[in-house]
Amino acid sequence: MSDLASVVRQSRAGLITLVTTITVGGLAYWGVTGLEQNVALELSTFQTREAGENAKLNEKNAELGFLKSNFTRFETLRGSGLAGNADREGWAETLLKVHKNKALPDTLSYTLLVPVPVPGIEPSPTVAPAQAHDMTLTLDSIHEGELFEFLSSYEQQVRGRFRVQSCQLSSPSSKGLNASCILRFFNQPLTPPLAAPST
Numbered sequence: 001m002s003d004l005a006s007v008v009r010q011s012r013a014g015l016i017t018l019v020t021t022i023t024v025g026g027l028a029y030w031g032v033t034g035l036e037q038n039v040a041l042e043l044s045t046f047q048t049r050e051a052g053e054n055a056k057l058n059e060k061n062a063e064l065g066f067l068k069s070n071f072t073r074f075e076t077l078r079g080s081g082l083a084g085n086a087d088r089e090g091w092a093e094t095l096l097k098v099h100k101n102k103a104l105p106d107t108l109s110y111t112l113l114v115p116v117p118v119p120g121i122e123p124s125p126t127v128a129p130a131q132a133h134d135m136t137l138t139l140d141s142i143h144e145g146e147l148f149e150f151l152s153s154y155e156q157q158v159r160g161r162f163r164v165q166s167c168q169l170s171s172p173s174s175k176g177l178n179a180s181c182i183l184r185f186f187n188q189p190l191t192p193p194l195a196a197p198s199t
Contacts, residue, residue, distance in 0.1 A: 086133060086187040087159050088112055094158040095137070102150055105175075107140035118186065128189040134165065135183045141175040151181075160185050 092112060099108045113136070117129040139147065151164065167181040 083188045084190050086115065086131065086185070086189070088133065090159050091133075091135065091185060095135075095154060098150065098154045098157055102146070102153065104139065104146060104150060105141045107142075108137065110135055110137040115187070128191055130186065130188045133185040133187065135162070135185065137181050137183065139179045140171075141173070141177075142179055143176045144169065146176070147179050147181075151183075160187070162186070 092110065095110060096108075113134045115131040115133045118132050121130055139150075142150075147167075147169075155162070162183045162185040165182040165184040167179060169177045169179055171178040
């Protein structure tokens with residue numbers, strides 16, 4: 001038997017241990033490398049998701065900043081009656097109060113027509129359409145100056161915004177004129193429109 005074979009036989013246990021150690025080390029390295037790749041993939045996925053959530057958060061913060069910066073304007077619009085529920089009852093009550101305070105002839109008659117969507121505005125499924133509310137009023141035996149003063153006082157006291165759509169003066173006499181006017185109020189409801197029933 002050669003010296004080499006004798007050395008191999010005597011070192012057999014050590015060689016088996018060495019091979020086993022190298023094999024276990026290789027498997028461990030392979031496992032750690034795979035685990036590292038999995039962790040890197042999970043970290044990349046998490047970072048992508050975090051970036052997406054941060055983008056959403058920044059968008060929401062921008063929206064919140066916009067709302068905060070415009071809240072005072074919105075409250076002003078709501079306080080003036082342009083936004084929110086239309087104060088139709090208040091419009092009529094204020095009209096009668098101003099007429100009484102001006103001591104005008106007791107010839108006032110008015111009609112508040114059903115609101116209609118403001119023409120020329122595209123409908124939206126999420127925002128109720130802006131509305132126009134026409135109020136027709138007639139006054140007999142009134143002078144032009146009294147009519148202008150009456151409408152000016154009404155505009156200052158009523159909770160809402162309107163424009164004089166038309167005003168016709170007729171039948172002049174010593175007592176005054178007959179006035180027939182249309183006042184158009186504008187309002188933006190805040191509730192979304194009702195969904196159309198499905199068939």
